[in-house]
Amino acid sequence: MATVYFPAIIERGPEGFGVFFPDLPGCVSAGDTVNEAAINAEEALNGHLSVMAEYGDPIPDPSELNAVEVNADCDVVARILVRGERPGKAVRVQISLEDGLLARIDRVASNRSRFLADAARAKLAMAD
Structure with missing residues (x-):
C-alpha cells in the first residue's frame, strides 16, 4: 500500500459538518464538530479506496489542494488533506x-x- 493525501472540503451543514472529496464522487463523511469531521474523513477515504480497489475501479491521482474548485453556494469551513492508503x-x-x-x-x-487481510489491517492499526 502506498500512502496518498486526497484533498477534502469540510462544509457547514444544518446539523454539523460534512466532508466531501472532489476527486472521489460519493466519498463523504461528517461530524458534529470540525475536528470530528476531519478525523472521520480518514476512515471514509480508506473505506472508499478499498471498495474501489475491490471492484477494480481506477483510483485517480489526488488533485493539488489549492487547485480544487468549490461551488460558491458551499459554506466551506476548511480545506484539508486526508491521508489514505492506496x-x-x-x-x-x-x-x-x-x-x-x-x-x-x-x-x-x-x-x-x-x-485475513482485514484482520491483519485491524491488528496493525492497533500497533500504530
Missing part, C-alpha cells in the same frame, strides 16, 4: 493454518483472503 495489487501467498481455525474462518467469512 491499495496495492494482490499477491498470492501460501500460508499454513490449523484446520480448526480455518474451519472457523470459513463459517464466518464469505471471502477467506479478505477476512
Whole structure:
C-alpha cells in the first residue's frame, strides 16, 4: 500500500459538518464538530479506496489542494488533506493454518483472503 493525501472540503451543514472529496464522487463523511469531521474523513477515504480497489475501479491521482474548485453556494469551513492508503495489487501467498481455525474462518467469512487481510489491517492499526 502506498500512502496518498486526497484533498477534502469540510462544509457547514444544518446539523454539523460534512466532508466531501472532489476527486472521489460519493466519498463523504461528517461530524458534529470540525475536528470530528476531519478525523472521520480518514476512515471514509480508506473505506472508499478499498471498495474501489475491490471492484477494480481506477483510483485517480489526488488533485493539488489549492487547485480544487468549490461551488460558491458551499459554506466551506476548511480545506484539508486526508491521508489514505492506496491499495496495492494482490499477491498470492501460501500460508499454513490449523484446520480448526480455518474451519472457523470459513463459517464466518464469505471471502477467506479478505477476512485475513482485514484482520491483519485491524491488528496493525492497533500497533500504530
